[in-house]
Each structure stands twice: as structure tokens, then as C-alpha cells.
Amino acid sequence: MKKVIQLAFASMIVLAACTKTDMTPAPQQPAETAPAARPSFTAKALKNEAVNNYCVSKGTNTTRGYIGKVSMETINNASGNNGGYGNFTGMSATLVKADGYTIGLTPGFVQGAAYFEYWTVYIDYNQDGIFEPNEIVAKGHAAIRINKSFTIPATAKNGATRMRIQMQEGAQQTDPCAVYTYGEVEDYTVNIVTSL
Numbered sequence: 749m750k751k752v753i754q755l756a757f758a759s760m761i762v763l764a765a766c767t768k769t770d771m772t773p774a775p776q777q778p779a780e781t782a783p784a785a786r787p788s789f790t791a792k793a794l795k796n797e798a799v800n801n802y803c804v805s806k807g808t809n810t811t812r813g814y815i816g817k818v819s820m821e822t823i824n825n826a827s828g829n830n831g832g833y834g835n836f837t838g839m840s841a842t843l844v845k846a847d848g849y850t851i852g853l854t855p856g857f858v859q860g861a862a863y864f865e866y867w868t869v870y871i872d873y874n875q876d877g878i879f880e881p882n883e884i885v886a887k888g889h890a891a892i893r894i895n896k897s898f899t900i901p902a903t904a905k906n907g908a909t910r911m912r913i914q915m916q917e918g919a920q921q922t923d924p925c926a927v928y929t930y931g932e933v934e935d936y937t938v939n940i941v942t943s944l
């Protein structure tokens with residue numbers, strides 16, 4: 749019995765020694781020899797939308813309303829209060845060129861008080877990373893949900909691109925890169941195709 753205990757104790761020491769050795773940091777590989785990360789061709793194509801470094805736009809105060817819900821095809825997002833900005837680019841809808849779609853825009857309010865909310869919706873159709881005036885797909889204002897219809901231009905570029913939704917209290921926002929006080933911005937992904 750005593751020998752067994754001694755053996756067990758000896759193994760514990762060996763184990764402890766090994767653990768200690770394992771914990772010493774491995775020597776750093778020189779940066780030159782580290783293999784470069786190579787995204788696969790498919791991954792690169794799918795990430796096309798993410799490559800564009802879109803400007804920041806957000807509200808800084810949601811006490812006069814936030815984007816409560818966005819509905820369009822497979823996007824049906826009761827986002828609630830995101831504090832002025834919600835990044836939902838992980839959500840996407842596939843839209844066919846020359847086809848018509850409707851987007852539902854619902855404001856949310858903090859304490860029951862309703863305000864007039866002005867909406868501006870962009871889709872970066874040419875995928876250049878800039879929201880241009882001719883890429884505004886919906887505009888409108890109300891204190892309740894509005895539904896706006898639009899048609900995807902035949903000239904839109906195929907692939908994943910960004911949809912930006914701005915909601916501002918009291919006035920139409922005309923700068924897609926604006927940081928403003930009352931309201932919220934949400935970004936989504938849309939996938940433009942020639943046909944399904």
C-alpha cells in the first residue's frame with residue numbers, strides 16, 4: 749500500500765513537471781515564415797459585400813424612437829432598440845433584377861409616446877461601397893408602420909451588397925453617412941440575382 753502511494757505521488761510530480769513544461773510559451777515563429785491566410789475563392793466571392801468599407805451612420809439617442817422592425821422577403825427582423833445602430837448584415841434577402849418588392853418599416857418607441865419618423869432606405873446597387881442618391885429605394889414618414897415598394901434596376905450588379913436603413917425623428921435624413929441625434933440606423937445584406 750505504501751509503495752502504491754509513493755508511486756502515485758511520484759507520478760503526480762512527473763505530471764506537474766510536464767504541465768509546467770507545457771505551459772512555457774513556444775518560441776515565436778518569425779513572421780516571414782508564418783503561412784499567409786488564404787481565403788478560398790468561394791469565400792472571397794461571398795465576402796464581396798464585406799470588403800466594401802461602408803461609412804458609419806447612426807443615431808445617438810433612441811428616446812424619440814428606434815427601428816422596431818424591418819420586413820422584406822426573408823428579412824423579418826423585430827430588432828427592437830439597438831441604441832442607435834444595428835448591424836444585421838448577417839441577415840439577407842435575395843432580390844431579382846427588374847422585380848418589385850415591398851419593405852415594411854416599423855418604428856418602436858420607448859415610453860409609448862409616438863413621434864413622426866422619417867425613413868431613407870438605400871441599396872448599394874453598383875457595389876462601389878457608396879450609397880448614391882439614385883440608390884435610394886424607399887423614403888417616407890409616419891408614426892406607425894409604412895410599406896414602401898420598389899423595383900430592382902436591371903442595371904444592378906449581381907451579388908451580395910448592402911442595404912442601409914436610416915430612421916430619423918422629425919426630418920428626412922439626406923446624408924447616408926450621417927451621425928445624428930434622434931433615431932436609428934440598421935444595415936442588412938441583399939443578394940442581387942438575374943433570376944431565381
Ligand SMILES: [Ca+2]
Pocket residue numbers: 814815816817827828829830834932934
Ligand atoms: Ca432596431
Ligand SMILES: [Ca+2]
Pocket residue numbers: 872873874875876877878879880883
Ligand atoms: Ca453605390
